[in-house]
Structure formats: structure tokens, C-alpha cells
Amino acid sequence: MSTANGQAPAPVRERAADGFERAARLLPPFPEPGPRPDGPNPATERALEAGRAQRTAFLECHAEALYDRLTRGRTLRPRLAALVEDAALAVPRLVPTPAQLRAERAVPVVQRLGYEIDVGVLLRGLLRCPAAGRHLMDSMLWPTGRALGLLGRFRATGVVRMDSTLLERRAGVARITMCAGDRLNAEDEQQVDDMETAVDLALLDERCEIGLIRGGEMTHPRYAGRRVFSAGINLKRLHAGEITLVGFLLRRELGYLRKLLLGLRTDEPSWRYPLTDMPWVAAVDGFAIGGGMQLLLAVDHVLAASDAYLSLPAAQEGIVPGAADFRLPAVTGPRLARQIVLGGRRVRANEPEARTLVDRVVDPAELDGAVEHAVELLRDPAVTANRRMVNLALEPADGFRAYMAEFAVQQALRVHAADVLGKAGRFTARPPG
Numbered sequence: 001m002s003t004a005n006g007q008a009p010a011p012v013r014e015r016a017a018d019g020f021e022r023a024a025r026l027l028p029p030f031p032e033p034g035p036r037p038d039g040p041n042p043a044t045e046r047a048l049e050a051g052r053a054q055r056t057a058f059l060e061c062h063a064e065a066l067y068d069r070l071t072r073g074r075t076l077r078p079r080l081a082a083l084v085e086d087a088a089l090a091v092p093r094l095v096p097t098p099a100q101l102r103a104e105r106a107v108p109v110v111q112r113l114g115y116e117i118d119v120g121v122l123l124r125g126l127l128r129c130p131a132a133g134r135h136l137m138d139s140m141l142w143p144t145g146r147a148l149g150l151l152g153r154f155r156a157t158g159v160v161r162m163d164s165t166l167l168e169r170r171a172g173v174a175r176i177t178m179c180a181g182d183r184l185n186a187e188d189e190q191q192v193d194d195m196e197t198a199v200d201l202a203l204l205d206e207r208c209e210i211g212l213i214r215g216g217e218m219t220h221p222r223y224a225g226r227r228v229f230s231a232g233i234n235l236k237r238l239h240a241g242e243i244t245l246v247g248f249l250l251r252r253e254l255g256y257l258r259k260l261l262l263g264l265r266t267d268e269p270s271w272r273y274p275l276t277d278m279p280w281v282a283a284v285d286g287f288a289i290g291g292g293m294q295l296l297l298a299v300d301h302v303l304a305a306s307d308a309y310l311s312l313p314a315a316q317e318g319i320v321p322g323a324a325d326f327r328l329p330a331v332t333g334p335r336l337a338r339q340i341v342l343g344g345r346r347v348r349a350n351e352p353e354a355r356t357l358v359d360r361v362v363d364p365a366e367l368d369g370a371v372e373h374a375v376e377l378l379r380d381p382a383v384t385a386n387r388r389m390v391n392l393a394l395e396p397a398d399g400f401r402a403y404m405a406e407f408a409v410q411q412a413l414r415v416h417a418a419d420v421l422g423k424a425g426r427f428t429a430r431p432p433g
Contacts, residue, residue, distance in 0.1 A: 020062050027054060027093040033104035033113055048113060052121050055094060059125025066091065067132035074131075077139035080246045080254070083126075084119055095122045109241035112416065116245040120412035123250065127405035130398070137401055140254040141265040141275070146193070147200030154201045165194035166216070167201055172209040173375055174202030174278075179216035184223065184231035187291045189247045196256035203264040203276050210378055211260075211280040212371065213299065223286065229308070232290020235317065238415070245412050252291070253323050253404060260298040261391050279378040279387055283371045284308045284349070285364070290321060296357065297327040300387050301374050304349040305364040310357055311346040318420035320411045326403045330394055332356045 018026075028051045031044050059066070068074060070086045078086060088097045096104070096115040104115045127133040154160045158169035164180040176198045178185040185191070202208045215229040237243050263277025280299040286308055288296055293310045296302050304310075312328075314321040321341060329337040336353060339345040347354050349361045362370045414420055 020065050023058050023062060024091045024094065027058060029093050030096055030100060030115070030118070031113055033100060033107060033115070044113070052118060055118065055121050056125065058094070059122065063125045063129035064132050067126055067129065071135065074135050077142060079140065080250055084122065084246060087122055095119055105241065112241065114416040117409065117412045117416060119245055120409040123408040124405045127401055127408065133401045133405065134397065137254060137397065138265065141259060141262065143200040143204060143264055143266070144196055147197045147204065150197065150201060151204055155205055160201060162194040162197065164191040165198050167198040169205060169208055172207060174205070174208040174211045176202065176211065176213045177216045178230060181216060181219035183234060184218060184220050184228050185215050186231040186234040188234040188237045188242070189244065192248050192252045199256045199259050200264060203259065203278065208278065210278055210375055212283070212375060213280065213295065214283045215285055227285035229284045229286055229288045230292025230295065231287070232292055243415065245415070249411050250408060257295065257298045257323070261395065273388065277384065277388065279383050281371065281374050281378060283367060285367065289313065294322045294324045297324060297331060301378055302358045303360050303362065303367065303370050303374055304358045305367050306350045306361050307364055308349045309346050311344065312340050313344045314341050315344045318417060319414045320407060323403065326400065
């Protein structure tokens with residue numbers, strides 16, 4: 001239960017302000033997951049709401065102490081999934097345990113209690129705390145273990161092929177091709193993992209000077225043999241409850257997209273600049289829908305075929321389009337941003353409005369040549385220094401941290417909303433067109 005202004009009731013806030021250990025012992029247990037053909041009953045819903053208000057109040061008082069405990073005074077850098085698991089062990093009843101989360105995912109989505117909302121409450125509390133939130137976001141800029149394991153192979157061969165992504169180094173260009181051809185590069189957790197791995201490898205390899213992201217040729221019957229950039233989130237997996245808050249929705253924003261913007265943390269930072277970064281180009285064939293359009297907001301130069309289009313169909317899908325709500329108004333202005341996000345407006349590459357989103361529009365037959373020209377243009381030594389300054393000006397870290405804190409809860413609420421589950425099923429019935 002919460003008050004009209006969204007805060008926990010005063011007695012709850014007062015209990016949460018007690019010492020860490022005592023306040024932690026007062027946290028209520030989670031209702032157990034299990035088959036519920038008719039969904040949660042009203043008593044269960046009230047218990048969930050009251051528990052979330054109490055946990056929010058606890059985190060408002062103790063987020064920094066909790067984070068320091070989980071990271072040993074910020075000497076450890078756990079990624080999101082490990083951090084959530086560690087919190088479940090360190091403070092019972094603060095966040096669902098891994099076993100509880102697995103049990104909930106074993107039941108149909110309409111019968112779930114929305115445990116991921118409670119995960120969102122935890123991460124919102126940590127991200128709201130300036131010291132903890134900054135450290136957490138910084139920790140997500142370090143290379144993944146998977147990338148470090150593949151680095152030797154990539155340095156030796158210049159090629160790493162993954163399930164949904166191909167990374168090739170040619171003439172100093174790290175070429176990332178999204179190649180989930182049967183699903184129009186629709187994103188799932190595997191593709192997020194593959195993309196972050198590819199971005200990490202490109203930034204870790206000293207011979208890569210610039211990055212290029214493009215869609216590969218499709219095997220999908222409607223687009224067979226044609227390049228497509230991205231159809232956005234995999235709605236079939238969303239409808240099945242297989243798109244998770246930590247493994248996809250937050251990891252994507254705090255992981256590879258932010259690495260595209262800012263760069264990579266490594267064990268050998270330079271006094272000149274603490275991150276390893278380079279310019280990025282993206283080329284859009286066909287369409288960049290949803291997450292595909294979000295990706296374009298994180299790169300330095302965007303090319304598009306004249307018959308391509310961009311869209312953020314958040315209103316139709318019922319979810320929040322990642323960090324696009326944060327980044328898009330600065331690019332297009334607030335009015336066009338509202339039309340795109342709230343109204344689902346589709347922007348075609350050859351429209352005047354696309355000039356704020358696309359740097360160059362060319363005939364589809366000329367896109368290959370335009371890509372190579374753009375890559376050479378951004379090799380200029382001054383580009384990297386200037387992109388750093390532009391990105392720092394456009395995306396202040398604390399503003400992004402505050403956005404992502406609220407995103408953690410709002411996105412979890414939307415993913416588990418009944419209207420989203422109903423709409424997503426309809427969207428899987430047809431490909432974009």
C-alpha cells in the first residue's frame with residue numbers, strides 16, 4: 001500500500017528508517033508462486049502492493065549500505081543478474097530468490113505474480129542512490145566474461161560468429177552484422193548477449209578503429225535475400241514471458257547500447273580518457289523498428305536506404321521503448337518525439353522529419369558504397385575526441401541514472417500488464433510491413 005503521492009505510509013517509512021538489520025527483519029515474505037488459473041486474488045494483490053511499498057521505503061533509507069555490503073565497499077563489480085541474486089541471499093525477503101523466480105517462470109504468464117516488479121523495486125532503489133547507482137552503471141561498462149573468453153580468437157582470426165550476430169574485422173573496421181534472418185533480427189536475450197559480446201570484442205581489439213552495424217540478409221519468406229536492420233523486440237518471446245527485466249530490458253540499456261555511446265571500462269585505463277571507445281556507424285536497410293531505432297540513437301552516424309523507415313511502436317506494444325524516451329526529444333525535439341513514441345508515428349527515411357534521425361539517405365543500390373564512404377569519413381583522428389564531448393553533453397550520467405531508476409519499475413509494470421500480454425500475441429501474427 002502507498003499514499004496518494006506514491007510514498008509508503010508514515011509508519012512504514014518509520015520502520016524502514018530503523019537500523020539496517022532490524023528494518024530488514026521486518027520485511028514481509030513474498031506470496032509463493034504457483035498455478036493460479038484465475039490470476040492473483042485481491043488479498044494477494046494487496047499483499048504484493050504493501051510489500052512493494054515497504055521494500056521501497058527500506059531502500060530509500062538503506063540502499064547505499066546494502067550496495068556496499070553486496071560489493072564489499074564497492075570493491076566488487078557484479079553484473080545485474082549476480083547483484084540481484086546476492087541481494088536475495090544477503091537480505092531475505094527483499095527480492096525474490098532465484099528459486100522463486102524460476103518457479104514463477106514455470107507457470108503461464110497470466111498466472112504470475114509479477115516478481116520482476118519486485119526486482120525492479122530493488123534496482124530502482126540502488127540506481128536512485130547516487131553513490132550506488134553510479135558504481136552500478138559504471139560496472140556494466142566492463143567487458144563480459146564471454147567476450148574476454150573469445151578475445152584471443154578474435155584477435156587471431158578477425159572473425160567471431162555467434163547465434164544471431166557476426167563480427168568481422170576488415171581493414172580496421174569492426175563490422176557487426178545482425179543475422180537472425182528467420183525473425184527479421186527481432187531481439188531476444190540471446191541477441192542482446194551476442195551484441196554486447198560483439199561490441200566488447202570490437203572495443204577490446206586494438207586493430208579496430210571504427211565500428212559498423214548493419215542487418216544481414218534474411219531467410220524470412222517475406223524478405224528472403226534482402227537485408228533488414230531490425231524488427232525490434234521479439235514479441236513472440238515477450239508474449240511467452242521470456243523477455244526478462246534483468247537479462248534483456250535493463251542489460252541492453254546499461255550494457256551494449258551505453259558502451260556504444262561511452263566506451264568500455266578496462267583494467268588499463270589511460271589518464272587521457274578512462275574508457276576505450278571509437279566511432280560507430282549504422283546502416284539501415286528495410287526498417288529499424290523499436291529496439292532497432294533505439295540502437296540508432298546510440299551511434300555517431302546513421303545511413304539509410306531511401307525506402308527504409310524508422311518507428312517506435314511503444315503505444316501498440318504497450319511497453320516503454322528503452323532509453324528512447326530519454327534520448328529522442330534531444331534529437332528530434334519534444335513534439336516529434338511525442339508523435340513517434342506516444343502515437344506510433346512511422347518516419348520514412350525520405351521524409352523531411354527524418355533529417356534529425358538519419359545523416360544520409362541514399363538509393364538502396366548505393367547504400368554499400370555510402371557505408372564505405374562514411375566509415376572513411378569517421379576515421380579522422382579528431383572524430384573520437386569530439387564524439388566523447390558531444391555524448392557527455394547530450395547524456396549527463398546522473399540524468400540517465402535517474403531515468404533508468406524509474407525505468408526499472410515502470411517497464412516491469414508494463415511487461416506484466418494484462419493489455420501487453422494480449423497485444424503482443426496479436427503482433428506475432430504478422431511481420432512488419
